[in-house]
């Protein structure tokens with residue numbers, strides 16, 4: 107049987123979270139900004155009502171006020187968005203046991219085995235959209251296709267608050283008329299090269315042989331474009347009983363300058379990963395920290411433990427040492443991610459690892475002291491980032 111992949115992309119996620127929380131904000135132009143009362147504040151997310159005024163991410167607050175004087179400005183609360191994102195993922199797991207979290211507002215569900223429980227793909231998709239909207243107040247767009255990449259492209263066509271399914275076998279009909287930029291991974295530079303060659307649509311890419319694409323774009327990227335343009339996933343997401351990695355990442359709509367703003371978010375991402383790790387009764391031997399800098403250079407830093415672990419107080423010092431390495435490159439930051447890999451099932455007795463909250467806090471507090479000594483006072487704020495939830 108062919109796989110069926112459902113992609114969920116939350117619409118204007120940060121702005122929607124604020125509108126869901128404050129009923130009086132619904133239906134109004136609203137923007138989430140980095141700083142409300144500073145000329146240096148910029149838009150990190152804008153509601154679709156605000157987009158109608160020509161407001162978009164990255165726009166300075168002053169310009170936003172000029173374009174729409176009655177706009178609602180809300181300061182961004184990224185920890186809250188990470189938290190809501192986690193809740194969304196929990197709810198998505200009701201529709202398939204195989205949920206892959208791609209970013210703070212995007213997930214992929216392999217629904218091949220679960221679709222029959224809902225009657226049809228359409229019914230499953232509508233139920234999922236209604237659940238997120240009626241129970242959480244969050245709009246989203248859903249795409250279904252036989253590959254990850256085509257489901258993502260379906261979502262792009264159906265935005266906002268939409269649903270589009272590409273039936274198996276109809277992928278090429280769907281892809282053929284779309285502009286080359288519809289392929290995730292084809293940016294303005296590649297588009298420009300295509301246009302110089304007289305290639306504007308995905309269907310026209312098929313006229314180029316693999317060898318030609320490799321000659322134009324280099325061997326690796328050329329191969330990717332060859333596959334993508336035909337709707338094939340290049341990275342196969344194999345599903346075995348044992349997940350290969352647990353990961354979370356956030357892309358900032360606006361590059362972040364200060365590590366003191368970034369570090370608490372990184373800790374939250376790590377906590378989300380280690381929480382999932384413990385829920386799955388697993389341990390990890392390796393932690394990876396990923397950073398994409400403003401110049402689009404992506405670096406990963408990793409640390410391997412002598413033996414697998416599931417304790418935050420093992421992961422945190424390791425993560426901080428990786429962050430220190432990432433800081434050495436003095437660029438603004440676009441994206442951060444945390445990944446746990448080399449996973450194994452936990453073999454010790456469960457009473458040992460499901461520590462009480464008190465025991466866990468004690469361990470955490472002890473490790474905070476160690477960190478304070480090692481990294482100085484600037485990491486103290488991390489304690490408050492940790493203390494609030496759970």
Ligand SMILES: [Mg+2]
Nearest residue numbers: 115116117211
């Ligand atoms: Mg989105």
